[in-house]
Amino acid sequence: MGWRIIVVTKRAKISYSLGYMVIRGMETHKVFMDEIETVMVDSTAVSLTAAWLHECMKRKIKVIFCDEKRNPEGELLSYAGTVDASCCLRTQIHWNLADKRSVWQSIVMDKIHKQADVLGNHGKQRESELLKTYETQVEPGDDTNREGFAAKVYFGALWGNTFSRNNEGAVNGAMNYGYAILLSACNREIVSTGYSTKLGIFHDNTYNPFNLGCDLMEPFRPLVDEVVMELKPKMVGKEEKERLINILNDKVYIAQKERTVMQAIGIYCRSVIHAVNEGKPELIKRYEVIHGK
Known part of the structure; x- marks a missing residue:
């Protein structure tokens, strides 16, 4: 797996040559493709060659495209991430409803738990304790919408009741930008395991091609919220975007080891899929924030 995140912000042409991504603008830069994890095309004035896009798909490099306002708009996904993708899709189509409901319960509980931690880190102890209460009340499928109640308390405590x-x-612009990065990272891992981003565990929107990605990104959202709290942005400019993108390189603790958020997303996504396949939510591997870093 690569580790570099490349952001192209100015007019340029991107091509492929002898194992390298070649960026030709005012200057020419070359980046070894096997080192690249994600490419953010942050300008509509960038042209790309089909050969380079093909190499990105072959190497499972995530490419995110931004609109004219430089907000993430879409991404490059290959049709099949593994040789057994058809088998994985058949399995996914027949996921048991009860298993999906129990796994979604676990996902929501984890998300609320991490939201409570963010509130505690910012001195919102009363609201943090309330969220911990909501966490214990989450039912299979979250039928009582504890996630929604927790979100109302959470965002109100962080940014005010209005x-x-x-x-x-x-x-909101900064959070949406960060969430888009997380969603793209989750989609990358889903496709690389042979599963479809379209068929979710809880999310089931006919017009959403990333239902499963939306499910799996949920416990990682508080990482973005924490960074946005630190930034207190007046605008979403180059520095803010760089910090939000770099969340993927931040360190967390998962599977008994310190790893980057990008690595943690991969471990987490595979463990959730495995948990649904086996009907065992206890198989989900959760990350923990490393405080003081």
């Missing part, structure tokens, strides 16, 4: 995720502004 805050809404539907508002325009730098805070």
Whole structure:
């Protein structure tokens, strides 16, 4: 697996040559393809060759495309991530509803737990304890919508009671940018294991091609929220975007080892899929934030 995140922000042409990504702009830069994990095309003035895109798909390099406002808009996904993708898809189609409900319960509990930790880190002890109570009340399938109740308390505590995720502004813009990075990272891992991003555990929107990615990214959202709290952005500019993208290189603890968030996402996604296949939510491997780093 590669480790470099490449962001192209200015007019350029990207091509492939002898194992290298070649970026030709005011200057020419070469990056060894096997070192690359993700490429963010942060400008609509960038042209790409089919040969380079093919090499990205072959190497499972995630390519994210931004719109004219430099917000993530889409991504490059190959049709099949493994040779047994058809078998994986058949398995996914027949996932047991009860197993999906129990795994979703576990995902929501983990997300709320990490939201409670963020609140505790920022001195919101009363709200943090309330979220911990919500965590214990999550039912299979989250039928009582503890996730929604927790979100209302959580965002209100972080940004004020008048805050809404539907508002325009730098805070929501920064969170949306970070969430898009996480979603793309989850999609990359899903496809690389041979499964489809379209068929989710809980999310089931006909018009959403990334239902499973939306499911699996949930416990990682608080990592973005924590960074946005630190940034307190007045705008979502180059520095803010660089920090949000670099969340993937931050360190967390998972599977008895310190790893990058990108590595943790891979371990987590595979463990959730395995948990649904086996009907055992206890197989999910959760990450823990490394405080003081």
